[in-house]
Amino acid sequence: MSAREIILKRLRERSDGPLQAPQSDFTVVTGRGWSPQERLERFERLITSVHGEVIHTTHAEWTKRLIELLAAKSIRRLALGHEHPVPVAARTALRNQGVELVDVDRDIEDWKREQFETVDAGLTSTGGAIAETGSLWLWPSPDEPRLISLVPPVHIAVLDADAIEDTFFDVIETHGWAGGMPTNALLISGPSKTADIEQTLAYGVHGPRELVVLIRHQREAT
Template sequence: MSARDRILGNVRSALGRAEPDDKTRAAYDARFDAHTRNTVPARASVPHAALIERFIAEAHLVGATTARLDRLDDVPAAVASYLRDKNLPARIRVAPALQSMSWGEQPVEVGYGKAEPSDTATLTRALAGVAETGTLLLTSGPQTPTTLNFLPDANLVVLTETDIVGAYEDGWDRVRALGATPRAVNFVTGPSRTADIAQELILGAHGPIDLHILVLKN
């Protein structure tokens, strides 16, 4: 029995429930597959070109920065420029999903995989961007480790224009289309912040101080 099975077994025991049978599992699956969409605001129901502009505008309102690039091959140069402008070390931890990208002669030390405590900047890929609020939809998995989203001071995220959707409901549709549900789905809106203490805004309380979104046309 795995640690996960033991934990779920303890939860079921505390609730007085038995292991779900095939009929119950089928009911759960049917409910997941036959979900009903919630209310979608009018601001999220506009032509796609307008959604792209709204996403960028909303991202800026919550403290994120953006750069618009033509293609994936432009990312390494944009990353090198960002690290230089922010006076950050010329090194970055990159999601395996982007491992095929060539860094050429860029003066950046590149590592792949999950983030380490010593990493100051990371680069990952978003499943979707929600124009309604300028929010990134980030999923966990071997190709996009969740630690990349939260450990560094600076998180850079690749997002293609075709993956920008109107509302959260559209984002969840992207998750369901994956087939296998990721262990974690994170909706990230701007850099980490809190104002819990004396209503003083503090950046980087639970994650990155800087969030930079690289929006690709192709």
């Protein structure tokens, strides 16, 4: 009998009954009780404090804001998916706007140099956001691989205002991550930033230098 088998045999033959999971108190990581407006304001305050940019729009108008954004930032090559409703709508809106749409559902080895050297921006959907930390959360897929949010110099993320939750714990609970953990979920709390030994902060050294969040509301705020 191997050492592993001996240990497992001892555990199975415990005389004081089966092992029980300890009681856990999760109240410290949830229960903030913020209103939708408070969540929105907190998220925006935190993500803009680290050089994130927020643009408010509506579900009906967001592609118009996207076109304006691309023109303002001189973005000519945009990487995006094909299947999610966000890239589908973007592709339709950008059809005759002079922007080259770069397909991302390819083996990275086939377009690695292109992605690092000639793509101006990446467009992604988001799963939602976290008010407590001012973070977006993304669940990458073959249609929207994680590299389009991590490599191009500009990352444009589309977020629904009603998908902002209080805490990371609330996201995990609400979306059942324990029963189906994503292989590479991303938490994004601003553009890429790093500091040298003298603590001089620099943006865009190891990833996007700009993060723009298009927040979609059901209707214009009054």
